[in-house]
Amino acid sequence: MAEEKEIAYRLAEKQKEVSVAEFFERNRHLLGFDNKRKALMTVIKEAVDNALDACEEAKILPEIKVEIIEMSEDRFRVIVEDNGPGIIKEQIPKIFAKLLYGSKFHTLKQARGQQGIGISAAVLYAQLTTGRPTKIISKIRTKSEANYYELHINTQKNNPEIVKESTLEWKKEHGTKIEMDIEASYQKGAQSVDEYLKETAIVNPHATIIYTNPKAEQVIFARSTNDLPKEPKEIKPHPYGVELGILLKMLKATEGRTLQSFFTNDFSRVGPTTVKEICEKAAIPPSIKPSEVNMQMAERLIKAIRETKIIAPPTDCISPIGKDLLLSGLKKEIPAEFYTATTRPPSVYRGMPFVIECCIAYGGSLDKESSANVLRFANRVPLLYQPGACAITKSIIGTAWRSYGLNQSSGALPAGPVVILVHLASVWPPFTSEAKEAIAHYPEIIKEIKLAIQECGRELARYVLKKRRVSDSIQKKGYIEKYLNHVGGALKELLSLSDKEEARINDSLKDILEKSRKIEEIEKVEHDGSEERLGILQNDEESEVGEDG
DSSP: OHHHHHHHHHHHHHOOOOOHHHHHHHOGGGGTOSSHHHHHHHHHHHHHHHHHHHHHHTTOOOEEEEEEEEEETTEEEEEEEEOSOOOOGGGHHHHHHSTTOOSSTTOBSOOSOOSSOHHHHHHHHHHHHHOOOEEEEEEOSTTSOEEEEEEEEETTTTEEEEEEEEEEOOSSSSEEEEEEEEEOOOOOSTTSHHHHHHHHHHHOTTOEEEEEOTTSOEEEEOOSOOOOOOOOOOBOOOGGGOOHHHHHHHHHHOOOSSHHHHHHHHSSSOOHHHHHHHHHHHTOOTTSOGGGOOHHHHHHHHHHHHHSOOOOOOSTTOOOOOHHHHHHHHHHHSOOSEEEEEEOOOEEETTEEEEEEEEEEESTTSOSSSBOEEEEEETTEEOOSOGGGOHHHHHHHTSOGGGGTOEEOTTSOEESSEEEEEEEEESSOOBSSTTOOSBOOOHHHHHHHHHHHHHHHHHHHHHHHHHHHHHHHHHHHHHHHHHHHHHHHHHHHHHTOOHHHHHHHHHHHHHHHHHHHHHHHHHHHHHHTOHHHHHHHHHHHHHHHHHHO
């Protein structure tokens, strides 16, 4: 027994607290750093997302510079600079060199970053792969000097280590610049930095992004609107999204003196009448102190909440892109002959409001032989990896695209010259992992995605079918033009017609061809939207009918 006790003590001595930085130091793949090419994209993604969020919160039209410099084989320097409000001196080390430190985790409103991991994880990756500190310059006002830091992360304590600290002159009025050396590889393609920035420009048409790649080629994604997105407002939790453990935690932390004031002050969409109904179903008096609610009572409250009809949460906490700006962004970056878009009404999953938006581009220079190009987004951020695990991909595959004029094999994406864009805007997108690469398969979300796709699909079907009719008409017209003289000659011979009658038949056939051509042009103009040209054509058509009749 004594020996067993000694073993227990020895085992107890080995137990140590693991900091979150140490955990992700060993499990960096969970944050999107599982290969060199993806690591480059992830570092830039985190820096650009932070820059966009900061600019929008400060009501500044974003202008972001991204530069990648190849230092040597598999080593790159990444520089991201923005024109945002800057960061105060005391916060710089914590924001960039402390994991799980941020301002958005405890707030319920739409934002790109939420967990306080992204940019500090990028700093950690730079430290692990090159050993060099990350350099940050930030300035908050025109007349002040900029603060300069070189930072490492103490992974055992999850605290910043300041390698160097100073102030310097920076010509920029305000903003932040981050520079880090990382181990990475650069390659263009579907899951590259180039694609990420292109897709970011599509769903952020208010931003200008100036990108210089490792080959010193510069690409400018210019903004197509000067209107900033509507600022989302913070909301309180909705009762439908609260589980037992969270409810108990809220009951302990509340400042409300009674259960009624707790519900009305700490939740959204809960008024006195709703509280009374919940308490009656749970058999608990509304006047009881929150601290007196025990486990059994809390379980009854959770059951009563689920049985009570409560108004859906407010939707001013989310800021969808909007149909017009979505079309503007897609047209700017993807040339096609037909576009359609929709923004669905807000919906709810687990008490969390969300909006689904969809946009389809078809035809033009798009590849006719390959599968559809699917662009997935959550809170204006492109999702480039794990498409097979995403609810968006599942919803697209589960849609009957043959009804909308596209070919589709069983269990596959539709084929043809088409781009399908789907955007989820939510206070808390349900990602499948910390890397935020795929949306979880919530039935409510999948249902809304399918409804949005179907709305755009019906518009696509109308266009595709009209295009096919015009094509068939042109083909038939070609046959008539080819055999016109032969038809007139054959009729003359069969019916013993005179030369004058043969000429009249030929004139009638030519007239039919001309009217067919005008109908085709009217259909084309109806699609293109030129009202003036459409009126001229229709007047010509009416005048011809008047002369004939």
